[in-house]
Amino acid sequence: MPKLVPGVIKGLGVTFKELITPAVTVQYPHVKEAPPTRARGVIALKEDNCTVCMLCARECPDWCIYIDAHKETHEPASGGKGRSVKVLDRFAIDFALCMYCGICVEVCPFDALFWSPEFEYAEYDILKLTHEMDRLEEWTYKVLPPPPLEDGAVVPPPPPAPAAAPAVAAAAAPPPQAVGAAAEAPQTAQETSDAAPVKPARAPRVEVEPDQETYDRVLAAELEKGTDRRVAEGRAKSAALRAARAKAGGS
Amino acid sequence: MTTTASDWRQAAYVASQAADARVNVELETDGMTLNLGPQHPATHGTLRIVVRLDGEQVLWADPACGYMHRGYEKLAEVRKYPQITTLVNRIDWLGSFANEVPFILAAEKLMDIEAPPRAQYIRTVLFEMARVANVTLFLGDMGVQLGAVSPVFYAFRDREHVLNLIEAATGGRFHPNYDRIGGLKDDLPKGWVDETKAVMKKMRAFCDEMEDLLLGNEIFQARTRGIGVIPKDVGLEYGMSGANVRASGVDWDIRRDEDSPLAWKHADWKVWTHPDGDSFARYWVRLQETREATVIIDQLLDGLPAGPIMAKVPRIIKVPAGEAFIHTENPMGEMGYYLVSKGDIGPFRVKIKTPSFNNVSITPWLLRGVYVPDVITILASLYFILGDIDR
């Protein structure tokens, strides 16, 4: 038998050293570690951007996205033919089937789907894992802006100044009821890397309450026109936020 | 006629002979058939090995795999290329990114597209990180199979850092789904390079810890030296690959021996071999390979070129008709994809060659005459994953 002293004693030394080193356990749920920004936790849907092109449902390897829609004809603002618009009735993702591959988020041409690192949505019943539009909308408030890129990366050119299109990058200004890290996210997005080309000066986003009068006014107008309730509410809210921001002396 | 004393004695003698004969027949056993698995702590998944034992020695062993067959090749016939990249992550779930690479390279070869250099470097870095994450688990796991319960916890603890890095870059810890035909999905987030270098230092410290705790341990050596010796030619005959044959003295590493668009040639590293071919050699080679992988990562990150990470690729990917076979040195061994395309948006046929399938095929030959505890040692040292065997 070879000399027992060195090898086994060294091993004992290793475990003793580990004994006196503090443990690395993070005691969830008392302490929660934030996952990285890009972590694929849950998919959020921004309904305003969705044009029901069905690309996500088609490309999903598991076919876990269920979309129902109907066509509506909207009267044009000034003469001409009526515009036929697809209106989303139901958008549900079955997270029991979802592989968290991200193909739907990548493939959406209108930036309606986003990743959020949120992961605490377990259910006791597998049927409850099919989440509908309202829940998916709630998760948009937890979406974080993309992290700044490493040195040497080619940074994509900045999007055009925010005139009208809501279809801008994921850094949508979270409404006041945002929770967690999302509140700090817009700030970091602003201090983005020096590697980026000079961006047109943009006034800092101000967090405001939606202006109630504008909301009521636009909602009433839209409903009179015969727009679907949900679409009307969405338009009223965006108008109200813009008005409030304008009042607060921002953009 | 009365029975005499001698009659009784005669009867007693005959009866005792008969009793002895009965006992002999009962004790004359042919061997005990033991089912190792499919649910067993030692088999890394749902592998079933039927062994016939004579006491503690194995008379013959018969592996029965297929309990985890998920039909990848059939699935690939009815999916498009981006979807297959997602699925293929799950073949060898520990060496996550390494599964995507040969498939993407095969498609790129048929499309005649070359990813930009930055993408190739990052691909190689993530490939080696997959190797580190995978083999680190082996280094701890072999301890558990042999009875040392502590090293595996250190392995998981240090592996967490690597997985967090992979998650920071790709969004997924185990299934990155990051490789695209023509490059990568996203670039690296800020600070990733420095963090990776720090983590690689930690992994090197972990390798040193494993050397002290397991490699140098006399009990470990007594359990693994001379156990499960695979001679060079037998290993190659069975189609084994990776660290298993390098531990038998075969100096073969696809990263070095074949020209690949990935960036291994831009780093200065060596291939580790060991002449013995026993379980100890396999553990030793994998430990050195892990360290070498951290060295490769450090060098490649130092020389990371700036630039785009995606080549010009059409939005709808249609791979022109043709066949391509690309193999790479995955953490488990040699993994290859034989891609047959008929010019469609999805492949016509994908044949996946996985290393663990061949690595486990040697068990009937290797396990003859071996003691039961050594069966566990050998299975642990061969290091296969069921997802890899069964696909």
Add this chain to the structure above:
Amino acid sequence: MTPALAVQLAYGWLAAIKVAAVLAVVPVGALLYVYFYLFKMVSHMQSRLGPMEAGPHGVLQAPVELLKFLQKEDLVPERADRFVFGAAPFVVFLSTFLLFVIIPTGPRLVAENLDTGVFFALAVSSISVIGILMAGWASANKYSVTGGIRAAGQLIAYELPMVLAIVGVVVQAGTMSLQGIVHAQATGKIFGWGGIGNPFVFTQLVGFVIFFIAAQAELTQTPFDMPVAESELVAGYLTEYSGVRFLLFFMAEFASAFAFAAIASTIFLGGWYIPGVHGTAADLLGPVVMIAKTMAVGFVIFWIRFTFPRFREDQLQAFAWKYLIPLSLLNILVTGILKVVF
């Protein structure tokens, strides 16, 4: 009432009290070891925290687990031998219980101060082998049988080095009674200085190491835990046991560890003796000292358990027969010679 009957009654009550006391100590010893070493020490060695939720820092985890085992379903495999299957845990528990009878924790605190103390201890510790074999065989499970046979071979092989190591101590102390051995250490002198007495660990270092290794093997702790080789045999002879039966095995295992550590503390480390403390003070402080020494010995036992891989069965046997036994015989020889010379 005749005086004889009165004495008999008193003796009966005394015996009942002793039995109750030892029965109470067995789970306490097991609980101490389970909490400090199995829950907390192994966790911190593995860079984690162990149970933290049940009670502050998980102190209630062990009692709660006890309750959990008590309310489990009683499963007996269909082809198992019911009587033997049920009796096996009790046999093992009996062996552990009897070990605690002779351990002294103070000059007057011992359940039964037998003159053949260590001999009795070694004899009853062998009973557990029968229990393990019964468990292995009666479970009607190939894994259990393999585990049981391995256990039988191993435990019998390591009885000898343990006995021989203790013989060295007995030769030096001149008595087999544990109280007598403590007394011999207390009144002994190291090179003429009687400050701390003469704990036999100094003169019997080889014996101590051999006893330690043999005890590790008797307790089927890694590196000698082939019978319960988790990664190979699931749980060896314990595979089919659940609920209260498993609880008895589990408690017997840790209580045995406590008992062996206590015996090692007694015969090698000086037992309950504190230099300069006599009489009632020793009776009060003795248990504290004994627990402290037992925990120290236990720390090393479990430290080794959670660090090393396990030996293969034949290596284990070779180690016992080819190395430990000759070494312990040599130890006895040297001890005997030195005892006569000095």
